[in-house]
Amino acid sequence: MNLLLFLASAIIIFLVAALYSLKRQIKYILLQIKEMNEGESNKYLSISLINNDIIELAAEFNRKIESEEELRRNVIDHETRLKESIANISHDFRTPLTSIIGYIQLLEKSEIDEFQRRNLNIISKKSYELKNLVDVFFELAVLESNETDLSFNRINIGNLISDIILENIQMLEKANLNLEFNIPDNSCFICADEKMFRRIMQNLISNAVKYSTKDVKISLVKKDSIQIKIKNSIGLTEDINTERIFERFYMEDKSRSKKGTGLGLAIVKLLTEKMDGTIMAESENGYLEIVIEFKAIS
Structure with a gap:
């Protein structure tokens, strides 16, 4: 009888200890997830308990974290390439636009009739509007690229x-x-x-x-x-x-x-x-x- 009582007590103590350890591990995993959600950590979940179910749970979380991290990197890379493309396109537009405006200014100094001058004024106005838009695009792209030096x-x-x-x-x-x-x-x-x-x-x-x-x-x-x-x-x-x-x-x-x-x-x-x-x-x-x-x- 004493032996049975001892074994029962030992089993109860073992189960209580295992339950306590499991609860601590769950709390630890929950804490790590909260830190991730608050942006304080982007590490994978770590565990110290030898438990197949907990290990599998953490592994699934880590696979999800890895997938989201890869998606985040792809989004950042895409945004970076898009900003670079906008900056390059804007820069490429500026050169021909400058030439167009230069030729318009030459035409404005030439002898043309009133109808031609009116049309030329419209072309000039629209050219400057396009130039302003291109310049703003270029400026925004450069600013968002974090290449701007601050003084x-x-x-x-x-x-x-x-x-x-x-x-x-x-x-x-x-x-x-x-x-x-x-x-x-x-x-x-x-x-x-x-x-x-x-x-x-x-x-x-x-x-x-x-x-x-x-x-x-x-x-x-x-x-x-x-x-x-x-x-x-x-x-x-x-x-x-x-x-x-x-x-x-x-x-x-x-x-x-x-x-x-x-x-x-x-x-x-x-x-x-x-x-x-x-x-x-x-x-x-x-x-x-x-x-x-x-x-x-x-």
Whole structure:
């Protein structure tokens, strides 16, 4: 009897130990899966328990992980090749376009009748529109290729924005827009690439001029961070889709009557994030406000 009791106790202890070990292993596998889902790990599942069912379960997971990893690599490779192709095609387009525009300029200087000049003006306008589109495609492809070198410097953001506005004042006046510009009395500094920041502001001002119906407000707000706000009237009774406004090729004006490319704000978002900034948009009561935020430095 004592022997049977001892054997039963030993079996119970063994089963409890095996169950405890199995539970620990399951928790360990679950922890690894959670880390994968949260992007904290891309390793295969590892196990230490000698159990055929658990081993087979982990093996199936690992096969799935390997399959998804291969798919991810293929997608990245495809996107890389696509971006390179767009950059190459855009570059190849630029050379003949430059020649075409050059010949158009020569024809404009020649003696032609009014009918020919009117047609030539149309050709010239469409050629420049195509050139602008090709240039934007090329710029976006280069920026997304991560081949752009950044040169970060301490920048007085208030002074820089003032200069950029002065450079664009004629464009704003030509569009008959009311400009309101507000900056703090104290100097505000950020660490950024000046060339890229100029491109951001140029795109935002051009976008405001292109789509604004009456007024544009540019303001600089200094809190824990530096916020640059560009607000303009858009002449729409309904709010625009701000969740998609920074997508490539997205245009709220489906008729494309404004002759935009749908890439200007996508470039703004890309440049902002490359300089560790954030960007958001709000639409309310016929106004669109875009807010860019950078870390303030002393």
